[in-house]
Amino acid sequence: MSKETLFGLSLFPYLAFLWFATKSKQFPKLGLWGFYGTLVFVAITIPAGIYAQTKYHDVLANVDWLHGSAESFLTMTNILLVLGFKNALKAKK
Numbered sequence: 283m284s285k286e287t288l289f290g291l292s293l294f295p296y297l298a299f300l301w302f303a304t305k306s307k308q309f310p311k312l313g314l315w316g317f318y319g320t321l322v323f324v325a326i327t328i329p330a331g332i333y334a335q336t337k338y339h340d341v342l343a344n345v346d347w348l349h350g351s352a353e354s355f356l357t358m359t360n361i362l363l364v365l366g367f368k369n370a371l372k373a374k375k
Contacts, residue, residue, distance in 0.1 A: 296321065313366025319359030327352045 300317060303309045309317075330352050331342040338345050342352065 293324070310366040310370035312369060313363050316359045316361075316363030316366055319362055320356070323352070323356045323359055326355060 300321065303314060303317060327342065330348050334340055334342040334345040334348050342349050
């Protein structure tokens, strides 16, 4: 199985996770936004990778300004996750 196929198939369990997490109403809202942001990160990274391939004839990881921009968005989603769960733990105490 190719890595592209595996990547595409991995979206289905993640979408199921997001659906159950949202439906459960037990996830901290900010943390849930972080998980959704990770999905947006994937949606941003795919066209960025295609652009890097067509414009620079290289993989996304080797086009610093494009890769850095994509990774900074991932960093923001990770911050949302951490803050969301940190606030939830604080509220429990």
